Amino acid sequence: MNKSAGGSPNCYLPGGEALKHTPKFRRNAASLECATEYVRRLPRLAAILPVLLLALAAGAGCDRPFDQWFRPPGKPVEPVAQTQPELEYEPPIATRPAAEPFERIVNLGKSARGRQIEMYEFGRKSLPAVLIIGGVHGDEPQGAEVAAKLVEYIRLNRAEFADAHVVIIPCLNPDGRAAGTRGNFNGVDLNRNMPADNWEKTTGRYNGGKNPSSEPETGLLISAIESVKPALTISIHAIAGGKQCNNWDGPAERTARAMAKFNGYPPKATIGYPTPGSLGSWAGKDRSMAVITLEMPSALTAEKCWEQNRQALISAIKGR
Numbered sequence: 001m002n003k004s005a006g007g008s009p010n011c012y013l014p015g016g017e018a019l020k021h022t023p024k025f026r027r028n029a030a031s032l033e034c035a036t037e038y039v040r041r042l043p044r045l046a047a048i049l050p051v052l053l054l055a056l057a058a059g060a061g062c063d064r065p066f067d068q069w070f071r072p073p074g075k076p077v078e079p080v081a082q083t084q085p086e087l088e089y090e091p092p093i094a095t096r097p098a099a100e101p102f103e104r105i106v107n108l109g110k111s112a113r114g115r116q117i118e119m120y121e122f123g124r125k126s127l128p129a130v131l132i133i134g135g136v137h138g139d140e141p142q143g144a145e146v147a148a149k150l151v152e153y154i155r156l157n158r159a160e161f162a163d164a165h166v167v168i169i170p171c172l173n174p175d176g177r178a179a180g181t182r183g184n185f186n187g188v189d190l191n192r193n194m195p196a197d198n199w200e201k202t203t204g205r206y207n208g209g210k211n212p213s214s215e216p217e218t219g220l221l222i223s224a225i226e227s228v229k230p231a232l233t234i235s236i237h238a239i240a241g242g243k244q245c246n247n248w249d250g251p252a253e254r255t256a257r258a259m260a261k262f263n264g265y266p267p268k269a270t271i272g273y274p275t276p277g278s279l280g281s282w283a284g285k286d287r288s289m290a291v292i293t294l295e296m297p298s299a300l301t302a303e304k305c306w307e308q309n310r311q312a313l314i315s316a317i318k319g320r
């Protein structure tokens with residue numbers, strides 16, 4: 001209720017319409033008249049109220065997101081971030097695939113007496129591998145020691161071998177090495193036990209075993225070669241009588257001549273006597289794989305042999 005400018009009471013209905021009172025009613029009666037008219041018009045208001053609310057909602061929804069409907073007017077709306085903020089720098093490695101490990105150690109299996117035989121793999125697995133084997137003959141400790149020194153050298157100079165792939169079995173015959181014998185625990189010459197076409201049943205110093213590949217060490221070496229598929233294999237031995245040489249089988253003459261420039265040993269196509277069931281026969285002759293039988297002077301210490309052959313081995317590993 002309000003008072004009009006002229007002093008006579010007026011009522012204001014929804015929508016602001018003024019309702020003038022008839023003078024014959026008293027002031028209280030005017031209020032009653034006003035309330036009655038209000039109630040009389042209410043159904044019409046109730047009918048249009050949902051329409052008004054819908055229109056309000058639709059209007060509000062057109063240009064404002066739902067969660068901003070009830071923000072106080074005039075308050076600036078924070079922009080919603082649609083993307084991740086730009087990085088200040090590009091991580092150099094995070095987006096690249098994880099690099100493969102530089103060194104991998106494989107347990108090949110056990111010797112005839114149960115000693116563990118391990119294989120060390122270095123560098124990039126995707127590159128052609130150079131396989132180096134030491135300790136085939138237990139009475140030639142220089143071979144196993146030079147192979148172990150090579151493992152140590154590669155670990156200390158890994159950057160030098162980042163673009164190489166080298167696999168090393170430092171000691172194929174740990175039982176012979178422990179006992180200081182040429183053969184394994186069963187007295188078999190592992191370099192006469194390979195299942196080569198020329199395998200023979202031999203006895204004594206060059207005992208080839210009761211049949212080809214009869215020894216566990218031979219089986220482990222064959223598995224390793226079939227798994228690694230080496231582009232070049234170097235088996236490190238020691239020989240007496242000044243017969244040191246870079247003996248090759250299969251397509252390895254160029255490597256034998258390259259190694260000769262570093263170690264000074266003559267490159268030779270044959271060791272000078274038959275070697276039935278040898279690695280050179282099985283892999284080199286039968287399978288046309290490149291094999292070097294590196295014969296170092298057995299009169300020299302392992303340290304001296306390493307000095308003579310370090311660069312020859314590294315150049316062979318790197319293929320130059």
Ligand SMILES: [Zn+2]
Nearest residue numbers: 137140237238
């Ligand atoms: Zn040997």
